Amino acid sequence: MSWFGIWWAWIVFGFAMGVLEVIAPAYVFLGFAIGAVVTGVLVGIGVLGGLPATLLVFALAxxxxxxxxxxxxxxQAGTAKIWDRDINDN
Known part of the structure; x- marks a missing residue:
């Protein structure tokens, strides 16, 4: 059995992506972390079994x-800071 069918491997992968998000914050790794944890939970409860379905659920999640x-x-739209005076103005 490959690691794709092991539920705890997906959870560990999700936590690793979460740590990577903390190290390099870009909100990209957070999506992968949440997707991996969701996939791990679904594999753990027995909803997912095959490799293609597991990868598809991971990608969509x-x-x-x-x-x-x-x-x-x-x-957010319109949240740009507009400076109306210089820091050196008295």
Whole structure:
């Protein structure tokens, strides 16, 4: 059996992606982390069995998590800071 069918391997992979997100914050690895944990839970409860289905669920869960985190934590429209005076003005 490869690691694709082992539930705890997906959870460990998710936590590793979470650590990588803390080291290099870009909100990209967070989507992969959430997708891996969701996939690990689904493999653990027996919903997923085959390799193609597991990879498809991982890809879709990661993409959905990335869109959610981008929506919640990403740049907001119209939030650019406009400076109206210089720091050196008295």
């Amino acid at each position: 990661s993409l959905a998590a990335w869109f959610m985190t981008r929506r919640m934590l990403g740049p």
